Amino acid sequence: MVKAYKSNVPDTFHSLSVLEYLLKRFPYHSEEEWTLRILQNQVLVNESKVPPRHILTKGDEVAYLPLDLSRGEPPINIEYTIVYENSDFLVVNKPPNIPVHPSGRYRTHTLLNLLENERGIGTCFPVHRLDRETSGVMIFAKKKSYQLMLQTLFEQRLVQKHYRIFVFGEFPQSVKAEGFIGPDKTSEIRKKQRYHTDQFENAKFCITEFNLISYHPAKLISYLEVKPATGRIHQIRATLLSLGYPVVGDKLYGIRETAFLDFVNHGETKSLSKELGHSRQALHATEISFFDSISETDFHFSAPISQDLISLVVSNP
CATH class of the missing domain: 3.30.2350.10 (Pseudouridine synthase)
Structure with a gap:
């Protein structure tokens, strides 16, 4: 039988969330990994199940099973x-x-x-x-x-990046989203971000330009070119969802947030992929360019859209 690892919360970690505590004390797992383990009830506080944002107090017992x-x-x-x-x-x-x-x-x-x-x-x-x-x-x-x-x-911001992405909904010809991105306090998934045009707590300024390539009215899917001017975590996907265009195949920023929990508990299933429109988030980095001052060379690189996304590439009728 696997023995649980146990620790007690010291003074210096008082008032941290359980996720923050695990990341600071046991950094050998990533934030995503610890989040998944908490959501899978593999982490207990005082022998009870808790959400990732549960606040700890001095002396609490935190226990988890080793992988x-x-x-x-x-x-x-x-x-x-x-x-x-x-x-x-x-x-x-x-x-x-x-x-x-x-x-x-x-x-x-x-x-x-x-x-x-x-x-x-x-x-x-x-x-x-x-x-x-x-x-x-x-x-x-x-x-x-x-x-x-x-x-x-x-x-x-001297590196230029271009992406291609598929979203649900009829997207406008062009949108320049200038606003703020930060933690989505309404989500149990701590890493999830949200975008808003107004400043909010712990949010950072971001700019993303979206241009419509094509729209498939039968599938209700838009194919976009994306040019992010800033590089915030989940910037493209979170901005699109907040604008009302969930990302095809995305378990976190797609049509249903709880799909992420389904994936955690049951893995990638055919029914989940069908519901979300694809087996993974339909995002591809197509181009990157920069000027190397050491060799005084302009570099530009590109990668054709991934084969698994070809079936989603649509043209205007």
Whole structure:
């Protein structure tokens, strides 16, 4: 029988939520992983089930079961391709269903591990991130110094990124969403964000430009080009949902938030994919460009839309 790990909340962690406590004391799991475990009732406070935002007090007992890794890691999509490579960095067309970093049950089944070990590149450093389900172009630095240089360009908004995404609803020809994005206090899923034109607590300014490519009236699906000027967490998906256009295939920012809990409890099922319109969030990073001041070179890279999204590509009648 697996023995639970137990700890008592000290003074310094008084008034934190249970999720914040776990992230600070036990950072070997990601925020998403701890959230899932709490929602799956694998974390107890004083022997009781609690939501992720439950506030702790000094002396509370927090208990959780260690992950059972004996079942092995979940399968991943290893069909990545190298778009470009030089001595400083490489650009990868990331497939869907592969995490970039180790997280939860994904230990070696990651894009980083494939690049460093199976392909023999050696140590490399992700410059930015794409979610496990998101596909498309992504940059990895081969040197820490180059990673820091590129991340500075991202922070200064000197890296241009383009995406393609599918949403439910008839989208306008063009929308420039300027507003604020921050935690969605109405959601039990702590990582979920929301967008609003007015400032609100813990929200950050964001700008995203959306342009309609095509609309399929029979499916009620719009195909969009996206140009984010800022890089906030879940910026594209959260903005679209808040505007009234849920993302096709999205378990968190799609047509039903509780689909995320269904996925946690039962995994990816045919009925869930059918309801959401696809088996994963229909988001693809198509282009990325920047100016390298070291080599004085303008770089521009692109990746064609992922094969699994081709069936969703529609044209105006």
